[in-house]
Amino acid sequence: MNATPLRLQRTELQRSANFIAGAWTPAASGASFAVTDPATGNTITSVPDSGAADARAAVDAAQAALPAWRKLPAKQRAAIIKRWNDLVLAHQDDLGTLISLEQGKPLAEGKGEVAYAASYIEWFGEAATRMNGEVIPAPVAGRRMFALREPVGVVAAITPWNFPAAMIARKIAPALAAGCTVVCKPAEDTPLTSLALVLLAHEAGVPAGVLNIVTASRERTPEVVDQWLDDSRVRKITFTGSTPVGKHLARRSADTLKKLSLELGGNAPFIVFEDADVAAAVDGFMAAKFRNGGQTCVCPNRVFVHRSVYEAFAQQLSARVAALHVGPACDPSSQIGPMINDRAVEKIARHVEDAVAKGAKVLTGGRRLTDLGPTYYAPTVLSGATASMACACEETFGPVAPLTMFDDEAEVIAAANDTPFGLAAYFYSQDIRRIWRVADALESGIVGINEGALAAEAAPFGGVKESGYGREGSTHGLDDYLHIKYVCQGGLD
Numbered sequence: 001m002n003a004t005p006l007r008l009q010r011t012e013l014q015r016s017a018n019f020i021a022g023a024w025t026p027a028a029s030g031a032s033f034a035v036t037d038p039a040t041g042n043t044i045t046s047v048p049d050s051g052a053a054d055a056r057a058a059v060d061a062a063q064a065a066l067p068a069w070r071k072l073p074a075k076q077r078a079a080i081i082k083r084w085n086d087l088v089l090a091h092q093d094d095l096g097t098l099i100s101l102e103q104g105k106p107l108a109e110g111k112g113e114v115a116y117a118a119s120y121i122e123w124f125g126e127a128a129t130r131m132n133g134e135v136i137p138a139p140v141a142g143r144r145m146f147a148l149r150e151p152v153g154v155v156a157a158i159t160p161w162n163f164p165a166a167m168i169a170r171k172i173a174p175a176l177a178a179g180c181t182v183v184c185k186p187a188e189d190t191p192l193t194s195l196a197l198v199l200l201a202h203e204a205g206v207p208a209g210v211l212n213i214v215t216a217s218r219e220r221t222p223e224v225v226d227q228w229l230d231d232s233r234v235r236k237i238t239f240t241g242s243t244p245v246g247k248h249l250a251r252r253s254a255d256t257l258k259k260l261s262l263e264l265g266g267n268a269p270f271i272v273f274e275d276a277d278v279a280a281a282v283d284g285f286m287a288a289k290f291r292n293g294g295q296t297c298v299c300p301n302r303v304f305v306h307r308s309v310y311e312a313f314a315q316q317l318s319a320r321v322a323a324l325h326v327g328p329a330c331d332p333s334s335q336i337g338p339m340i341n342d343r344a345v346e347k348i349a350r351h352v353e354d355a356v357a358k359g360a361k362v363l364t365g366g367r368r369l370t371d372l373g374p375t376y377y378a379p380t381v382l383s384g385a386t387a388s389m390a391c392a393c394e395e396t397f398g399p400v401a402p403l404t405m406f407d408d409e410a411e412v413i414a415a416a417n418d419t420p421f422g423l424a425a426y427f428y429s430q431d432i433r434r435i436w437r438v439a440d441a442l443e444s445g446i447v448g449i450n451e452g453a454l455a456a457e458a459a460p461f462g463g464v465k466e467s468g469y470g471r472e473g474s475t476h477g478l479d480d481y482l483h484i485k486y487v488c489q490g491g492l493d
Contacts, residue, residue, distance in 0.1 A: 022208025065209030081125035100329035142493025261470030284452030
């Protein structure tokens with residue numbers, strides 16, 4: 001391994017404090033918790049372990065800053081957001097390093113995530129000046145009728161650990177573009193990237209109080225979030241994470257009728273039909289499944305392959321997966337890094353052990369890589385997977401590909417839809433009639449047809465069923481931070 005330690009060129013990007021009302025502050029209690037490198041378990045730094053007082057102070061700041069920010073001309077808001085984009089890209093190497101340090105993904109992926117995050121900041125910076133309303137034809141003389149789009153108000157953003165830069169950008173950029181102010185709690189495993197992005201937003205000219213961030217441990221996160229849920233000044237919650245937590249947020253938001261965007265769990269099917277280009281399907285699967293070590297909400301969790309191409313697909317995929325290089329982010333040859341924590345590895349191991357016990361065969365992988373460290377797991381391909389296995393019912397969130405054989409189109413569509421989740425789905429076919437039949441039949445908010453890389457800043461991202469509601473990215477993502485005000489003026493005749 002030819003590895004060198006990961007270090008920042010601009011060391012002040014690594015922050016260890018909350019950012020409230022334009023100032024870097026500790027938790028009111030003085031408590032803190034450690035942020036660790038998942039590759040080694042070593043402590044990187046400590047950050048505030050915030051509670052209800054800090055959460056309330058963040059809302060106080062956001063509410064105070066809201067009138068001026070929403071009244072700022074859209075062109076000026078857009079200019080600030082675009083400067084933020086420029087600073088993010090200028091610090092791509094350092095931000096990518098921070099991502100790799102605290103999240104574990106290979107450095108090339110960390111830098112790639114920064115570019116992906118910046119694409120959302122840029123897109124919503126441009127969209128800020130295009131939030132046009134409507135002039136409605138009046139049904140009677142002497143009346144003028146308008147539909148105006150206005151910011152919802154203070155937004156609480158709760159972000160996940162797997163994409164600490166992209167998820168911040170995808171939530172905060174549209175909020176700022178719409179004229180909202182923001183309070184944010186990043187995931188306890190990966191707060192440092194979020195804090196760095198907020199620093200750059202402040203340097204870009206985002207006024208004090210418009211963007212506030214508080215960090216909290218897993219134990220104290222409910223205290224922070226429940227404070228925001230109970231605060232009537234918070235008018236919207238945007239959350240990416242598990243379905244049980246999303247349901248809790250929806251229930252608690254009901255008392256104050258907050259607007260919600262929930263991007264929740266997935267159980268994505270990947271279907272390879274008999275007429276598919278098998279080599280292309282393998283390429284697409286590798287792109288969809290093994291990015292971030294399989295720790296993505298849209299990565300395929302169930303792989304259905306037609307009997308006639310099953311062996312060819314399994315052999316080609318197993319060879320590709322076996323060749324993946326696993327190692328820490330500091331090793332430039334690494335393609336798969338550590339999993340985020342011990343709980344993640346334990347779940348992956350449990351899924352593989354359950355599948356093998358129920359008749360699945362390990363084609364490659366299927367084991368912990370303890371020689372590398374406690375949080376590494378070998379990229380794995382399983383054959384003979386069935387619907388009774390845990391890996392078919394639960395989101396594995398790791399580098400495991402369970403293959404299931406099928407014979408019939410109707411059969412596989414029913415199997416693909418046999419889940420409470422509906423975030424992403426993929427299929428490979430060269431039959432144009434089948435393509436539209438299957439795309440229509442799949443119960444999913446996102447469908448990839450002969451394509452494994454789906455996300456784009458101009459596209460709406462989100463799910464159906466228990467994968468949530470609301471969309472991120474695109475004009476639909478901006479709409480989720482706006483409400484419609486109908487204005488009617490009479491007496492003009």
